[in-house]
Amino acid sequence: DIQMTQSPSVLSASVGDRVTLNCKASQNINKYLNWYQQKLGEAPKLLIYNTNNLQTGIPSRFSGSGSGTDFTLTISSLQPEDFATYFCFQHNSWPYTFGAGTKLELK
Amino acid sequence: EVQLVESGGGLVQPGRSLKLSCAASGFTFSNYGMAWVRQTPTKGLEWVASISTGGGNTYYRDSVKGRFTISRDNAKNTQYLQMDSLRSEDTATYYCARRYDFDYWGQGVMVTVSS
Numbered sequence: 001d002i003q004m005t006q007s008p009s010v011l012s013a014s015v016g017d018r019v020t021l022n023c024k025a026s027q028n029i030n031k032y033l034n035w036y037q038q039k040l041g042e043a044p045k046l047l048i049y050n051t052n053n054l055q056t057g058i059p060s061r062f063s064g065s066g067s068g069t070d071f072t073l074t075i076s077s078l079q080p081e082d083f084a085t086y087f088c089f090q091h092n093s094w095p096y097t098f099g100a101g102t103k104l105e106l107k
Numbered sequence: 108e109v110q111l112v113e114s115g116g117g118l119v120q121p122g123r124s125l126k127l128s129c130a131a132s133g134f135t136f137s138n139y140g141m142a143w144v145r146q147t148p149t150k151g152l153e154w155v156a157s158i159s160t161g162g163g164n165t166y167y168r169d170s171v172k173g174r175f176t177i178s179r180d181n182a183k184n185t186q187y188l189q190m191d192s193l194r195s196e197d198t199a200t201y202y203c204a205r206r207y208d209f210d211y212w213g214q215g216v217m218v219t220v221s222s
Contacts, residue, residue: 034208043202043212044152055210087152091208095168098152 002026002090006099012107013078021073021102023088028068032092035064035073038101039084047086048073078104109133109211111203116216119193127188129203129213137161137181140207143188145199146215153199157207158186170196193220 003026013019023033031051036044046055048064051071061076075082083106088099115127127143142157156177157166165177174193179186186203198220203213 032208036209043215044209045212046208046210049208049210089152089209094166096154096207098154100151 001095002029002093002097004088004090004097004099006086006088006102008102009100010103010105012105014107015078015080017078019075019078019104021086021104023066023071023073023099025069025071025090027093029090029092031067032090033064033066033071034089034091035062036087036089037082037084038087044087109205111205111211111213113201113203113213113216116201116218118219118221120222121194121220123193124189124191125193125218126190127201127203127216127218129186129188131184131186131203131205134205136179136184139205141177141179141186142204142207142209143177143186144202144204144209144212145197145218146202147199150199155201156188190218193218195220 005024007022033051035048037047038044047058047062051066052064063074065072083104085101085103087101110132112130119125140159143155145155146152158177158179162179174191176189200215200217202215205211
C-alpha cells in the first residue's frame with residue numbers, strides 16, 4: 001500500500017497568514033493527489049483534485065502543487081473559516097490511501 | 108445540488124450483518140462510479156470499496172474482502188454496502204462518496220460493532 005505522510009501534524013497560524021501543508025507519498029503517484037478539508041462533525045470536502053485543480057466553488061486562495069511523491073497545499077491568506085483539518089489522498093493505485101491529516105489551528 | 112444521504116447504520120453485535128444505503132440526487136447517478144469511505148479517530152480515513160457506473164466492476168480493501176459487498180441500483184439512484192461477519196474494527200463512521208476520487212460526500216452514518 002502507498003503510505004501518505006503529512007506534515008506538520010499541527011500548524012498554528014493567524015488570520016491573514018500564508019501557510020503551506022505538505023504531503024509525501026511512499027512511491028510515485030503521478031498527479032493523482034487530492035486535498036480535502038474537514039471541520040468537526042462534518043464530512044470531508046474536496047478542495048483540490050489531481051494536484052492543482054481547484055474544485056468548483058472553492059476560493060482561489062487555495063492552491064496545490066507537486067508531482068511524483070511530494071505535494072503541497074497552500075492557503076494564500078488564511079480566513080477564519082479555514083481553521084480545520086486537511087487530508088491528502090492518493091488515487092493512483094489501489095488501495096487508495098489518505099494521509100493522517102494536518103490540523104490547522106488558530107495561534 | 109449534489110446530495111448523498113446515507114442510512115442503515117446502528118449498533119450490531121460482532122459476527123452479525125448490516126446493510127448501508129446511500130440515496131443520491133442532483134446528478135445523473137448512472138454516470139458516476141461510487142464508493143464507501145470510513146473514518147475512525149484511531150485509523151483515520153480509509154477507502155472501503157468502489158463500484159463502477161454499471162456495477163460490473165467492484166473493488167475492496169483487503170480487510171473487508173469476502174465480508175462486504177458493494178452494489179448499486181441505478182433505477183433507484185441508490186448504492187449499498189452489505190456488511191457481513193462484522194468485527195469490532197469495522198466500527199466507524201461510513202461515508203458514501205461520488206466518483207473514484209470522492210468529489211462529493213454524504214453526511215456519514217455511524218456503525219458500532221459491539222456485544
